[in-house]
Amino acid sequence: MAWLVVGGEADGASSGPEEMVSHLGSFLEAEGDALSAQLDRLSTTPGGSVSLVLGASLQDGHSTLCVRHANGLLLGLLEGETARLLPRAWALALAKG
Numbered sequence: 001m002a003w004l005v006v007g008g009e010a011d012g013a014s015s016g017p018e019e020m021v022s023h024l025g026s027f028l029e030a031e032g033d034a035l036s037a038q039l040d041r042l043s044t045t046p047g048g049s050v051s052l053v054l055g056a057s058l059q060d061g062h063s064t065l066c067v068r069h070a071n072g073l074l075l076g077l078l079e080g081e082t083a084r085l086l087p088r089a090w091a092l093a094l095a096k097g
Contacts, residue, residue: 001077008072
């Protein structure tokens with residue numbers, strides 16, 4: 001539905017309705033350090049690549065995704081069943097390098 005990249009080669013790239021992208025940016029500004037610390041707890045190395053679904057809304061079926069890779073951080077809003085496809089997509093992306 002919407003996503004935003006901060007840092008890395010794609011810094012500032014985004015897609016989706018402006019109000020959703022703006023909300024993602026505000027969240028990263030306010031919670032970026034805490035989110036990075038949480039990702040470090042899940043990664044095999046500090047600052048390493050990691051993917052995490054932050055939460056899901058049972059009422060509307062939306063999930064929030066966070067991906068850190070190559071000094072970039074992506075925060076996105078996923079619609080419906082898309083979240084269940086994430087583990088396989090992440091494994092394929094890491095395999096490609």
